[in-house]
Amino acid sequence: MESALPAAGFLYWVGAGTVAYLALRISYSLFTAFQIWGLGHEPRVGPGLGEWAVVTGSTDGIGKSYAEELARCGMKVVLISRSQDKLNQVSSEIREKFKVETKTIAADFASEDIYDKIKTGLAGLKIGVLGLYLCHIY
Numbered sequence: 001m002e003s004a005l006p007a008a009g010f011l012y013w014v015g016a017g018t019v020a021y022l023a024l025r026i027s028y029s030l031f032t033a034f035q036i037w038g039l040g041h042e043p044r045v046g047p048g049l050g051e052w053a054v055v056t057g058s059t060d061g062i063g064k065s066y067a068e069e070l071a072r073c074g075m076k077v078v079l080i081s082r083s084q085d086k087l088n089q090v091s092s093e094i095r096e097k098f099k100v101e102t103k104t105i106a107a108d109f110a111s112e113d114i115y116d117k118i119k120t121g122l123a124g125l126k127i128g129v130l131g132l133y134l135c136h137i138y
Contacts, residue, residue: 050128054078056109059086066131071098075129078122082108 053070057063058079067077071094079087079094079102087104094102105121107114 049075050126052076052078052103052125052127053129053131054080054122054127055131056080059083059090063131064090068094068098070129070131071100071102074100076101076103078103078105078125078127080105080107080118082106 053067053075055063055067055070055077058067058077059081063081067079067090071077077094077100079091081087081090084104084106087106091102091104094100103121103125105118107118
């Protein structure tokens with residue numbers, strides 16, 4: 001009977017450690033939830049990351065929505081897509097609606113000679129977000 005006492009003490013401390021660990025994890029989760037939901041939903045994306053966001057496939061669909069959301073957060077947006085006409089249209093819509101600066105780069109990613117054009121168009125910009133939407137089927 002006396003040999004069972006050291007094992008019981010060990011198991012007591014294992015159990016107490018487990019309970020303490022779980023209590024800390026739950027407390028941290030609740031604290032994090034309170035920070036996010038209790039103190040507000042401020043966007044974590046914005047000019048603090050860098051002034052500019054670069055979005056490809058930005059003339060319609062998900063790419064356009066992504067560009068608009070980044071502009072809503074106050075970021076300047078570089079729009080990259082194939083059609084310069086569509087780029088001009090989306091660019092003016094974003095400038096009017098969100099009052100942010102935009103740039104456009106017409107580039108077809110099916111071509112291989114576009115990277116120098118993109119590099120030149122992005123030169124000198126402080127880019128904080130890169131949004132690639134390359135889900136086009138050719």
